[in-house]
Amino acid sequence: MEVLKSKTSLVNKYYEQPDRLPKDLKELIFKSWEKQNILLYSFADLDSHFQLAEQWIVVGQLQIVFATRRNSKWEIKILNISEISATKELSGLSYRKLLFENQKAEVIFSVNYTLRQATTMSSVKFVLEQMVDQKKYELDFENDDADSLYLKQLVKPIEKAQASISGGQYDVVWRLLALLRPYKYSVLLGMSGAVLMTLVSLVPAFLTGKIIDEVIKPFQAGQLTKDIAIKLTYITLMGLITVYILREFFAWIRLQKMAILGEYVARDLRDRVYNHLQKLSLSFFNSKQTGSIISRVGADTDRIWDFIAFGVVEVTTSIIMLMGLSVVLVALDWRLGLLVSLPVPFILFIIYWHGQSMQKLFLKAWRKWSDLTDCLSDTIPGIKVVKSFNKEKEEVQRFRLRNQSVVKEFNGIHKAWTRFWPFLMLTIQAIVIGVWTFGMPRVLDHIEYFNKTGNIESGLSPGVFISFVLYLGMFVQPIEIIGQMSRMINRATSSAHRVFEILDTEPQILNLKGALPLEDFKGEVEFKNVNFSYDGVRKTLKSVSFKINSGEMVGLVGPSGSGKTTITNLIARFYDAQSGEILIDGKKITSIDLNSYRSQMGIVLQDPYLFHGTILDNIKYAHPEATLKEIISAAKAANAHDFICNLPQAYDTVVGERGHTLSGGERQRISIARAILRNPKILILDEATSSVDTETEKKIQQALDRLVKGRTTIAIAHRLSTLAQANKILVLKNGELKEQGTSIDLMKLENGVYKNLVNMQRELHANKV
């Protein structure tokens, strides 16, 4: 529900269009519809003359309603789906057109829309196509009603660009601060340190004034003896020493507590994010770039540390400092105090405004900078092309021009800030001059009166004035910090935003309550009318049914994109099917404890992934308690032992990123050794031999033949010959199971998909030789 709410608010914030089908229209539709409900709908925003309009296309089981709002009345057109024989989509520069044709290939209806509506409209088109093809369409996605489907599809482009979490910027700040809760005593201590340090910092200037007024001045006037004056000086000095020691003590408490605390918070965040990442389903990783996920765990948590360790405290102490200064100054002398305090908000505003106006400069410089780096990322990978066309000179020239314009922008930035800071300082110094201008005559009055009467009740004493001047110098730093506060908060919240997005993503594959561990696992797999879709609309698997008995080897065959890998993803329960049943040993896959199930699963992929570490580590990953003997025999069975022993450091060779580079076939055999060591009941081979040469393939094939014995095996192979010994072959096309049977059975089918594939491969092979 939360999720839908945030999608609704995205639509309201960014799109000027309704967040759902208007109520009055809905009522109108239901008046004319009987026994139909709304399967899905879409907004269509361009009329036939490409003018913006409010139009809705609403799909039921039998009819389509097309409604246009004209002068707050609905103009309605109803089409029977049975009249439609084809749907077509035309695309223009920045719009699309959906056309419906009848049996005579005449257009009976068309509607235009901008690309903003393309996601929802293509769902409409897709569903209608299904209905037209199959004469019926049951939406299997019953948990998605039409409203939420509309919302989900519509905000996709925004959600893809934006880390989507619930709540606005201030919620994020609160959530960030809430991270401090477990450390509330340290926070209290650190904050108290910061506040006390700030307050204590105000004392030395005050003492300086006191010395002048209470020691120097009376001594000069002969009201104090030298002994007493020296004694007083020492007392003041003792005071100063105490103040300095206290100040640094509080500073130490503050820095130490907050820095350490910040690390703890960052650690907690990293742990939580990483922990949560491991729970998230593959669908999350598919929707994000690896680099972006890595920087969220690394760079973003680091920025949050910076914010918590220093930002929060600095801003708080700066505010306290400014307020403390103002109070002290007004208390010392209200006229001069106001003269100094009143311009402060104005100065803060100027700094803020300057920051805002600099953003434009930064933006342009950033754009020019990315032009420059584009130049690099273009020509370095394409250096062969550059050289072969003899274009080095032109490229150098292009780079030089872009380099120049980058410098131009950066220098523009430097000019702007170097102009601004002296100007700002002058403003602050103008206040200082003001203090002198108004202060000095009063100091002189004071001295004159004092000299005449020995009384101190008039004007401004020199000591207070000196304190004042000293206090003035303390204004600059907090003003600077507060001026930059908004930028700092923005940086921290956008980092926090990216981190919270991960934490807010719900894992889609859950261990259901009451899920039971497997006992006495046989490894039977059965699909019953399984429908699956990655995006909730486009069906990737359509009503697929098959059964694999324990210990059987089954080959999955079909053109690329037909859904082979998807079937293995469902068997491994990386995703859950939307409808139909997947039974493992006759039990629903969702009723089985995920950990115990996955521990029975071995997967060998086309491009095996080895972690950074030794070969030994990589093989042992599957089964950390394995003995060295077991490891070697697994490697032998995988035809890997010999090449491993040929490496200078044998099993202790470091592989993976930055390590020894192994060939694809070698990595594959290590991953097979890993799978053998795991000793899985269900084995999935996804194009395990597709990316290697024939010689290596033979070795891998041998290894695989040993591996599949006694296990339920699902093998996907590009070269059909490798599936020769399969008990059964499943042939997929467009997500449908077209044929199943033994290779011999399938070859008998006239015009069969499998037969065609085999013949095609034979021809290809024949041509090669």
Place this chain on the structure above:
Amino acid sequence: MDVLNVDKLRDQNKIIEFKLEFNEHGQLFFVNKEKKISVYIKKCFPWSNKDSFFSIRNQSDEEVLLIEDINALDEHSRDAIISSLLASGFCFIINDIITIKEDYELRVWEVETNQGMRQFQTELMAWPRELSSGGLLIQDLAGDIYYIPKVSELKPSGKKLLWAFID
């Protein structure tokens, strides 16, 4: 299907027996003696050379006809092409820029188009594209195109907002 090059055929003084038709649903048809097929038109150089080289393509995305200059066509076909071009070339034209703001990972543009106010979003790193004609193209997250025919003719306030995005 063989690609017909109108200009070449005309040079060779061959009679071209085909017509292009445009109907009220915005469809373009290629008609000759044997058949009438549904086609669509694509400008080969929509921004750099928008008035020449049009590819007429069938529904399987194969070229049926390449037209370098529409004046080589008969009047009826020419009208059909012009109507079709008008339709397929639709995009929002920006008359004025009201604000450009940054939101999380998004740049939010509020503009006045030839069809009134509109808001759209781009990625932060997606820079507008400057055309040699002095125009500017902005493509939003969904893929919609917003076109400023001449940046120099925008109001000063709009130009100021665009400052960081143009040279």
